[in-house]
Amino acid sequence: MRIAVLSGKGGTGKTFISVNLAYVIKNAAYLDCDVEEPNGDLYFKGDKIVKQVDVDIPVIDHDACTLCGKCADFCRFNALAIIIDKVRVFSSLCHSCGGCKLVCPVSAITEVKKSIGTIKETEFEGHRVIGGEMNIKEETGVKIIDEIIEISKDILEDVVIDCPPGNGCSVMGSIKNADYCLLVAEPTIFGLHNLKMVYELTQVFEKKVGIVINKASQHKIINDFAESENIEVLLEVPFDKELGLINSNGEIAAKDMKYKHFFEKLADKLLVRKV
Amino acid sequence: MIIVIPTKTSGEKSFISENFGRANYFYVYDTQKQIGETYINEHLDNPHGVGIKTAEFVLKHKADIIISPRIGEKSMELLRGNVKVFIPNDSIVKENIKDFLDGNLKELI
Numbered sequence A: 001m002r003i004a005v006l007s008g009k010g011g012t013g014k015t016f017i018s019v020n021l022a023y024v025i026k027n028a029a030y031l032d033c034d035v036e037e038p039n040g041d042l043y044f045k046g047d048k049i050v051k052q053v054d055v056d057i058p059v060i061d062h063d064a065c066t067l068c069g070k071c072a073d074f075c076r077f078n079a080l081a082i083i084i085d086k087v088r089v090f091s092s093l094c095h096s097c098g099g100c101k102l103v104c105p106v107s108a109i110t111e112v113k114k115s116i117g118t119i120k121e122t123e124f125e126g127h128r129v130i131g132g133e134m135n136i137k138e139e140t141g142v143k144i145i146d147e148i149i150e151i152s153k154d155i156l157e158d159v160v161i162d163c164p165p166g167n168g169c170s171v172m173g174s175i176k177n178a179d180y181c182l183l184v185a186e187p188t189i190f191g192l193h194n195l196k197m198v199y200e201l202t203q204v205f206e207k208k209v210g211i212v213i214n215k216a217s218q219h220k221i222i223n224d225f226a227e228s229e230n231i232e233v234l235l236e237v238p239f240d241k242e243l244g245l246i247n248s249n250g251e252i253a254a255k256d257m258k259y260k261h262f263f264e265k266l267a268d269k270l271l272v273r274k275v
Numbered sequence B: 001m002i003i004v005i006p007t008k009t010s011g012e013k014s015f016i017s018e019n020f021g022r023a024n025y026f027y028v029y030d031t032q033k034q035i036g037e038t039y040i041n042e043h044l045d046n047p048h049g050v051g052i053k054t055a056e057f058v059l060k061h062k063a064d065i066i067i068s069p070r071i072g073e074k075s076m077e078l079l080r081g082n083v084k085v086f087i088p089n090d091s092i093v094k095e096n097i098k099d100f101l102d103g104n105l106k107e108l109i
């Protein structure tokens, strides 16, 4: 089973839930697709194999270029623009589709390789851990996420995918081959708002969903929403100072008997094998 | 002199858009010919790179002046040295052009 863990905003405990869930499922792989702010490897410490992720970026031969503007009009990602008397390439926006090279009537466009980030792999107590990290200044990590998802296609074990926050393209890439989406939310008005945002996205992709309430309190705002939409609340992790501390120290809470049962219960409900 | 103004609707009676790159339209006014034309912002719904495309649009029209309450960092970076930005009054396009030509608008820095 491939379980994607999502939240509308960062800092809701998405990584906390993903890491611990992956830990209690026997041999489950953990994919850190939050390539803008990867945190998963703070928990799964170990030697890593690092691989560069390259993309092809156009280069313009300014002597040959006639400034016809065809390339800039063609690029639907707005990565090319005629700025005064030169075509400029905004490489952080380029999706390497190769189209501009084809439309240029005077063959003034060639391509060079550019590194946009890395993919790191490690093994942790039987868990395969794959994560990506985007170079600063890049605008999109979609390519790195696609690459992580591609690598993970061969994994036969269960997979937990720690998705980027929000509901943008990179989230869509992360959940595209997930069987189940786990939505992590905090019981506040903002939490509900963010939850609704990701929930809508999962519905567009017709995914099965369940909710985990983190820092659960007497506010039942998330439970009420879940009930009205007929979504199952799989787990409520109460607010607990010690738990917060363990987590912020980069420790896996499920190693502790006191907290293990939360995640085992969650894994049980997700119908997967436990350690 | 060419003036570019981001607008909510078309024509000289339109109000000014609060946003530059995300404006619905651009009003391009040629002070010599005293002719204004409204262009649809074709990049309005693009998720990324709107600032770049807006700057390209401004430069393509060889504009000297932008009248806009705000301008994105990306656009500004590309336009700096070529275009000056002025803060509009609360009124319509026509009034803003008049005020600008009379020297009554302040530069945005």
Ligand code: SF4
Pocket (backbone or CB within 6 Å): A058, A074, A075, A076, A077, A078, A079, A080, A093, A094, A095, A096, A097, A098, A099, A100, A101
């Ligand atoms: S390769 Fe594609 S995305 Fe990149 S600049 Fe060319 S047309 Fe745009």
Ligand code: SF4
Pocket (backbone or CB within 6 Å): A060, A064, A065, A066, A067, A068, A069, A070, A071, A072, A087, A103, A104, A105, A106, A107, A108, A109
């Ligand atoms: S299509 Fe080719 S010639 Fe035309 S502007 Fe682009 S690079 Fe220059």
